Amino acid sequence: MSAPSLAVGDRPVAKTCPPITRTTLALYCGASGDHNPMHVDLDFARAAGFEDVFAHGMLVMAYLGQALTDAVPPERLRAFSTRFVAITALGDEIRCEGEVVEILEGDRERLARLVLTARDQAGREKLVGEALVAV
């Protein structure tokens, strides 16, 4: 793919993921190698003081990464970071969005800096992040 033409104010990242089910978490547990029982074992989650299991933060970051590389060619991605702002619950439907906020002159190439968010169906922030994409 050729270099994406991105300008400040563009909002190229926009994707809504399916609601998170127990099956989603079980499959992600196995496929990601993250076997922390907090995300699949109700007894363990309750003993730790939670009402129920909750999503792996990295599952939601994977959704955000998916939304990102739907919008920009993956070979152009130079950096990707997130802060996990709140726990993502069962049933949550994650909406991923991203806006270009800056064009930077890097050492070897021009970079677009995007601010990314993952929110639930009520608009509550779950992840807030950034990406650098070569343009």
Added chain:
Amino acid sequence: MLDASAVGHASTPVEAAVEPGRLRAFLDAIGETSPVYRDPAAAAAAGFRGLPVPPTYLFCLEMMDAADPFELLGDLGIDLSTILHGEQSFAYHAPAVVGDRLRFASRVVSVTEKKGGALVLVGVETAVTTDAGLPIADCARTIVVRNGRPR
């Protein structure tokens, strides 16, 4: 006790293989359908030397192939039921593709108390290289430990 003396602690380096079947299982689990990750022709057209991994998969590979994926937590005396993921970042140097053998070297870079010790933030950095030593990515994560220590 979890304190700044943990800074510098390194876990056993992990060698991990990027295997096609495991990668497909991950793509299925996250609902990723883009041909660039599944169709060798689409990957080649994008300039990759093989099927690339999606942006967060490096985090998974280290856990998948570690003898004990929670070794670092165990070394620091951190109970799995007390942790949350605070932050995660990836700085990519070169794409990792199916068939690669990667090396993951992780070490603790910071231990910071918050809220009078009710929370402890542990920073871990991971250098990812090929088995030939070429840099693939630098990853960083912050682990939030709840009630890491009595107030």
